[in-house]
Amino acid sequence: MAYVKEAVAKLVPLSKIEHKAVELLLDAAFGRDRIERTAYKVRAGVAPIASLSFAALGGGELLGTAQSWPVLLKPHHSPAQRLIMVGPVAVRPDAQDHGIGQMLTDAICEELDSRKLSATMIGDPEYYERFFGFVSGPAGGWTLPGPVEPHRILLRAVPGADWPAEGTLGPDILRSAR
Numbered sequence: 001m002a003y004v005k006e007a008v009a010k011l012v013p014l015s016k017i018e019h020k021a022v023e024l025l026l027d028a029a030f031g032r033d034r035i036e037r038t039a040y041k042v043r044a045g046v047a048p049i050a051s052l053s054f055a056a057l058g059g060g061e062l063l064g065t066a067q068s069w070p071v072l073l074k075p076h077h078s079p080a081q082r083l084i085m086v087g088p089v090a091v092r093p094d095a096q097d098h099g100i101g102q103m104l105t106d107a108i109c110e111e112l113d114s115r116k117l118s119a120t121m122i123g124d125p126e127y128y129e130r131f132f133g134f135v136s137g138p139a140g141g142w143t144l145p146g147p148v149e150p151h152r153i154l155l156r157a158v159p160g161a162d163w164p165a166e167g168t169l170g171p172d173i174l175r176s177a178r
């Protein structure tokens, strides 16, 4: 039976949720082969940023999760630039299409805006452009540590920020999670 939106109680920090429960939800949303995806390689070896990672709870159950990670863009001819990688955003299959993905991503975007942080993600532009201001195109020339369709590399830049059209994206292993 499909989940009903009215039962969604709240967002909480993802750090409040047991790791195993998060992994099971991600398996349900993306499949167990998800860890082979390029997105996982981009932020290999770093911990999620606690203040930019959320869980959606409803009726005492975990319905969705969203994580953010510290990553680094290394342009070919200029110094490395730090940014945030958002994702995965995942909603339990029986709870999808009830606004939970938007709640989770909105919470991250509000925090990004208040801290004036630019972010990238690998995702469907039809969803993330439409609702959240991520843009397909400017980051399409970036190199990632695995295959990716260029139009799925999205960028949500702070107004006025200058992001190079080329560079290699990877984990920011020196940055502590906050």
Ligand SMILES: CC(C)(COP(=O)(O)OP(=O)(O)OC[C@H]1O[C@@H](n2cnc3c(N)ncnc32)[C@H](O)[C@@H]1OP(=O)(O)O)[C@@H](O)C(=O)NCCC(=O)NCCS
Binding pocket: 029, 030, 089, 090, 091, 092, 095, 096, 097, 098, 099, 100, 101, 102, 103, 122, 123, 124, 126, 127
């Ligand atoms: C993608 C996902 C996070 C969206 O969250 P959600 O709670 O199901 O969706 P929301 O209720 O916030 O938004 C619903 C709207 O977004 C649209 N939408 C949902 N997923 C979409 C997608 N992948 N691409 C384009 N549009 C999408 C729906 O059609 C709906 O549009 P409507 O309001 O015009 O009917 C969730 O469905 C999910 O976890 N899916 C499995 C993982 C996945 O396929 N991810 C692909 C994106 S990286």
